[in-house]
Every structure is written in C-alpha cells, then in structure tokens.
Amino acid sequence: MKRSVMVTSLVVIAVVVAFSLFLATRNPVNPTATEADSPLLGQPAPPITGPRLGGGATINVASDLGHVVVVNFWASWCGPCQVEAPNLSTFAWQERHHNVDVVGVVFNDTVDAAKAFAAHYGSLYPSVVDDGGVIANRYGVTSPPTTFVINAKGVVAATLLGAVTTRQLEAVVARVQLEATS
C-alpha cells in the first residue's frame, strides 16, 4: 500500500485523541471504605458494652435507642485507622445534635497504646475497651478499620471496610435514615 504510513499515522492520531480525552477526564481516586455485604445486615445489632477508654461511665449501646449509631472498630497499630481518625471526630462533632452517635471499639490492642492514640487524634467520641475481643467476635470483625452503621431501630444497616471519609459517612448515614423511615 503506497500510503500505508500516512493511513496508520492518522489512525494512531484518532486513537490517541480519544485516549487522551478519556484520561484527562478521569477524577483522581479518593480512597474511601468499601461497603461490604456482611451477614449482619438486616439483623439486630449485637450488644456493645464495656469499660470506657480513659475511664468513666461504662458504655452500653442499647439496641433500641431511637437514633443512628456509627460503630467503628479501630486499633493504634492500624495505619488506615490513623487516616480516618480525624474524619470520624469531624463527623461526630458535626452530628452531635442530629441524633447520630459515634462509638469506637478498641480492636486487639493494649489500653495504653489505645489511650495514647485517642489522645493524639483528639478523639471526640467515646470508645469501648473490648476485653477478650468479645464484641469484635460478635460483629465478625477480622481487620480494622471496620465501621458499622446501626439504624434507629437497632438493626445493622451498613458495613464499611477500610478508612472512611466524612463525606462517605454523611452519605451512608443519610441513606440509612431514609431507608428506616420508608
């Protein structure tokens, strides 16, 4: 073919135009947690009781509270937990008058390390010390950070694996509240 180089070049240009436009319009990845389809979904939330980290009144997240509870399993040695800690505090503070509570559960960690972590990140929500990993077992948590959203009826409505962002929590909680009223 006499003009094969020209034809090939024009085809290449067309492909590269499409390819470049495609790549130029991709949004940077925002690392967020993945929603998992855990067996607890739709089930009544297992009880969460235990001593409060840092002392004070025992925490007891009773099942039928009338408001949404975000339960976050974390540990001081877990990297993504460090990333999400400020987000959880921001969210907890934001929602403190909107009937949404945030409760942390210490996962597989020493009390001292957990206290240091909470102090360092200025945790604005209470955390439960999980002696013997009983609560973690009930919730089937194998790796932090794992976050559960319990709706106003005390049923587990969402499970998130990985570090959460504030916006993600807002979206999930809004959805859970909507589903609970329908």
Added chain:
Amino acid sequence: MIVTWLGRAALYVCFVGAVGGVIEQARALRAHRTSHVRWWALGALGGIAAAVGVMEFALVTHNFALAYVAENNATFTPLLYSITGLWSALEGSLMLWVLLQSAITFGVLLYYRRDRDSPVVGWAAIVLLCVGAFFTFLMMGPADPFIHNAAHVLQGAGPNALLQDNPLVAVHPPLLYLGFVGFSVPFAFAIAMLVTGRVHERWPLEQRRWTVLAWGSLSLGIVLGAWWSYQVLGWGGFWGWDPVENAALLPWLTATAYIHSVIVQDRRGLFRVWNLSLAIATFALTILGTFFTRSGVLVSVHAFSSSTLGPILIGFFFVVVVVGASLLAWRGDRLRAPVGVDHPLSREGLFVANNILFVGFAIVVLLGTVFPLLYQAINGTQVTVGTPYFATVAAPLSVLLLVLMAIAPLVSWRSADAKVLWARTRVSAWTAILSVVVLLVAGVRRPAEVIAVFLAVLAAGAALRTLRGSLVAALRRGSWRSVLRAPSTGGMIVHLGVVVLALGIVTSTTYVTRSEVTLATGQRTVVDGQLVSFDGFHNINDALKSATQLKVSVDGHQLRPAITTFNGRGGTTVGTPAIDSNLARDVYVTFDAVGGTGNTSGAQVQSGLPTGSVVLGVTVEPLLAWLWLGGIVIGLGSALSFFRRRYAEDVT
C-alpha cells in the same frame, strides 16, 4: 522568604534559558547562520542547578520556611535522607527531572558542537529545550516547590516512612529518571530527521548510543526499584504489576524493541520509518508514565499525591504523539527503504518477530493498566487487573523471547540455513536436554522451572558462542582487549544477564514457600529447611524512630526484623523485614505479631499467645539473589554497548 525568591528566580532563569535557546535556534535556522544555542542550554542548566542547590541547602539545614521542606524533612532526619528529600515528593521530583533533562540537553549539544550548523542538530535542540521548558513551566505554576510556609513551625513532618529506611532511595529515582529523560534524545532527533527529511545520514545510527545509555539506566533503575520494594514492603515480592511499575516498564519495552531494530537499520538500512515511530512512541510512553504516577487517577502504592497536573500532562502526551504522528504521516511514505526482508527466519526476520513481541507486550501492559478506568466508566463498578492477568500474558511472551534469544544471534543475515543453525546450536541443544534430565532426576519437576532452565541454557549458549566468536576474531587482530568494544559483546553480555534474571524470577516465584511460625524467647524451629531461632527483643529509641526489633537467627546469621515507628507525621508505623540472602536462596523474615499484652511500638497483639512469644513470617525464595546479579550483568553489558565500535569500523 529569601529562600522562596532565590529558588523561584533560579527556576525562571532555567525557563528563560530554555525558551531563549529555542528562539535563538529558530532564528539561526531561518538565517542559515551558526547557532549559539548551547550557551542558552548552559544557562538553563545553571538555573536548575542553582534551584536544586537552594532546595538541597534548605533540606540539609532543615529550613522550614519552605512548605516543601516542612512536609518532607524534620530536624532529626539523617543527612542522606535530607538529600534524597529532593525527590521524595512530587514538586521536588520534577526538579530532579529538569536537572537531568537540562544536563543531557547541554551534554548532547556539546557533543555535537562540530555539527551545530546541521539543521538536524538544530531541530533536535529546539525539541529538547521545549521539553525542558515544559517541565520547568510545571514548577512555575501548579507544582511550585518553593512555596513559602507562612506558619512558624519548629518541626517538620519528615519524609514518608518508606522513603527513609533504605539507602536505595538515593539511587533508584536518579537512575530511573536518567532513563526516562534519556529517551528524549532519540525522540528529538527523530522529530528533527522527519522535519528536515534527512533520514539517510548518520543520525539514526548515532541515536543507538544515546538509546543504550537511557535503556541501561532505565533497566538498572527498574531492577533497583524492584530490589528496594523487596527489601521494605514486607511481602517478599519484588514486582506487583502496579500502575506506576507498569508505567516504567512500558517505555522500557518499546526501547528494547528499538535497540534491536536499529541494529537492522545499521546493517541493512531497513525499518527506517518503524524506528522513527518507536523513538517517538518510547518518549510518549515516558510522558504517559509520569501522568500515571502524578495524576492520582490510578491507585498505587508508589504514586505521588494526586494533583492538578493530570490534564496538563495528558495534554503534553497528546501534543507529543500528534506532532510525531503528523510528521510521520507527512514524510513517512517517502522515507521507506526500497528493499524488504528476504526471509522470515533470517536475522532480520527474527528481529521483526522480536519487535512484534515487545511492542505486543507493551500494548497488553498498557491495556491492563488502564482497563479498570475503562471498566468503571462503562459499567460503573470497580475491577482490579492484577498479577494473574499480567503473569498469564507475560509467560508465553517470555518463552517466545527466550527462544528468539537462543536462535537469532546464530542465524545469518538475509538467509536462513537450517544446517548451519543446527551446527551452531548443537552443543547448547544437547546441554539443555542434559540439564533438564538432571533437574528431573533431582526432583525439580514443576513445568515452569523445567521449561525455563531448558530455554535459559539455549539462550546462554547462543550468547556464549557469539562472544567466543568475537574473542577469536579479536585475538586474530592481535589484541584480546578489542573484544570489549566489538559490536555484539555488550549485547551478548546483556543477554546473559537477562538469562540469569529470568532464571531468578521463575525459580523464586515457582518454588516460594511462605509460613508463619510462633516462637517463644529462646525457642528454635526448622521452617522449610531453615533453622530459625528467636532470642528476644531489642528496643531502639532515638531521635529518628522507635523500633521493636526481634533478635532472630537464621542458619546462624543474625537478623533483626522489626516494627518501626518514625517520628513525625503523627508517627507512621511500618514493618521492617530482615533478609538472609545467598546465591542459593533468600530467607525473608517479618515481625507479624506479638503475644500477650506486650507493649510494643505498634506490632499487632495476639492476646491468645503467651507474653514474650512472637509470630514470625518466614518466606523462603530460592535463587532470588539471581535477579540482582542479572541486573548488574545487564548494566555492565549496556555500558560496554555504549562504548562499542560501529559496525563499519569493525569491518574495515
């Protein structure tokens, strides 16, 4: 504030130097007069060198008036990691890039100063300076390294934990960038040849040398990167088909194709247009690679933080490809060689096969890397394209490439004579079968390993035979030393390095064993044939970091796997693996968990285990050290190839 203005001024000098050089060269071309472009290039080099000097000084003196220093350095950062802080984050890495680009531009113009009246050199200068100007422009706008830090901070965040616990951070990025930047030279000359229409002169052959320099640096850079991730990431592997890793592999693949097909152009004047396309494609792929690394569009453990650079870099990629392809469309058909390949199994024919395999491999890797983006755009769900896909595709391609390595060096140009080929391959062929029998008898029976050894012996045989031929010819000429600069010596040594590397890769991945052992203090056990004992804890607490080390001994050698928390940045905790390495096998030990309520700096606690016992991850990988050995041999071979005599000199 002074630091900020000094640094920015230096960057402006660099930019002015590059743009001024382009204008000067353009005028010189129009007026047919001698160009003084290389002094402008020197000015640009001076500018970026000064900027680098300012930044390094700020890093070494921990000057937190610069936001970049506050984010990547701390008062307790050791000198080495302060210096490497220059390229530990996005803005600084661009400075390293421009420094190398300006140095290479000036170097090339100096090298060709006697040809500075040639329009080819002139146009190449324009292209090189434009590339430098583009990257400098990035730093004058969206990626400013000299942003002033208004807050009066007493302490910086320190570098990323994984960038300060291994000295390889000092060599991997510079070598890698030298490779990427080096490919701008063949690209610039390809554009120049197309614009001026002068493809028939000596310029294509000159490019082989610069391409070998860039290719050698890139190969070393990639191997060192693999070695570095192996030593720090904790999973015992060295390559994850991660988007940023693939980004470095893509130009390497097309560059390897180019190095081979340029040999054919050297000997027989074929493939002129194809070689120009490969030169353009290789450089375009390095730009695409920087896009993947710096745009944040693909998830990667190696990526720099996402930024607004994405669309700008894609824009530059687009310009590079469109300019190159348009020039090819305009000139290409007139530049083609009148002759063709005589026989598909002649040396030329096998080089064609080589190019098909390498370019095909590049297409597949590119597709696999961007596929998750395509899938999400069309289907809305996330997919991952990981090792299983790439390995499945890479395996048959590697087998075919090894076959080519075993045959092509022994085949003649222009014709294919089976008898002659058999006569030259006989010894290796029988040795290969013998090796396989020995393996089978010794119990090594996994098909991947058997095939790899068989092909490796054949490929090594071809390389050794060719080397022997060159040595004999050199001795006949009176000096054995002249074999070092013989045309095929460097290449054959690179082939030998590749064979060693390939054997290392196949053996370590086929016969890897991973186990977790729980040991109490003073206890020892045998894991996969290795005697492992745990002798207690050792805590380190200094200005830079706090670490809990485990005193482990493997086969009598002391290792210290640890969990390390680096001060700064809220205290990032990373696992520090320990490796016992010899030519036969690597034993890779990680500190996975500690028992009881042990107070450690960040290790996972398993309350089911008694206090004072630990869980160790032990991975045994045979022949893993062959990868690094192969890499060194490849580097040596490239160096020899850089200095090799031209084919024409050899014949006369």
Added chain:
Amino acid sequence: MKVLRSFSLWCVVLVAVAALAVALRPSASSAANRIAHLETLVRCPSCDDLSVAVSNATSAIAVRHEIAQKVHAGESDDKILTSLEDVYGTSILLSPPTSGLGVLLWIVPLLGVLLLIASALRLARRR
C-alpha cells in the same frame, strides 16, 4: 560423537524427555494446590494490589481461612470466587471477569498482535 550431530536424534530425545517431564510433574488438583491457586486470584481486602496468598494482613488471613474451608467443603473454584465477589464486590478478584467487558482484555491484545504480524508479513512480501 558423530551420532550427536543428528538433529532428528535430538528431536526424538527432546520429545522423550518432554514426555517424561509431563509424566513426572506434580499433580495440580490436590486440595493444597487448589487452595494455593485460588489464593493468588483473590485480592487482600485492605491492600491495593496484593493477593491474599502473599499478604499477612488480618483480613487476608481471614479470607485464606474462608477459601480453605470452602475447598475442603467440596465447592468448585468458580463457586468460591463468586461467593467472595458477593461479599466484597467485583474488585476483590485480581483478574477481571472473562464475560462481558472483561473479554476485551483478552481479545484486544490478540487482535493487536495479529495486526502486527499482518503488517510484518506485508513488509516481508515487499521484495
């Protein structure tokens, strides 16, 4: 040795040795091998691109246990992978699905290579 000069003899010996190698190769269908193979296909849920075979994260260990359980329970490879997909989403598999859009990933490289071969043949025919 003159007999070693014969290419046909070498071919015969090669075929014989290859047959021997095939006969001696370790069996691929034992439970341990199936588990090991499946582990390389599943991504560790809390990592970016490591498979559960190589990662030591707790989530990876949990998935490894799940796979081992299911293999011993007699489930087929496909069923195990699909059930993991249901729990963790499509991105948990390291190799995209071969049906639907994923087919592209296998077809395009094939087409690309065929295209390259075709152009090379055209090049060869121009004498």
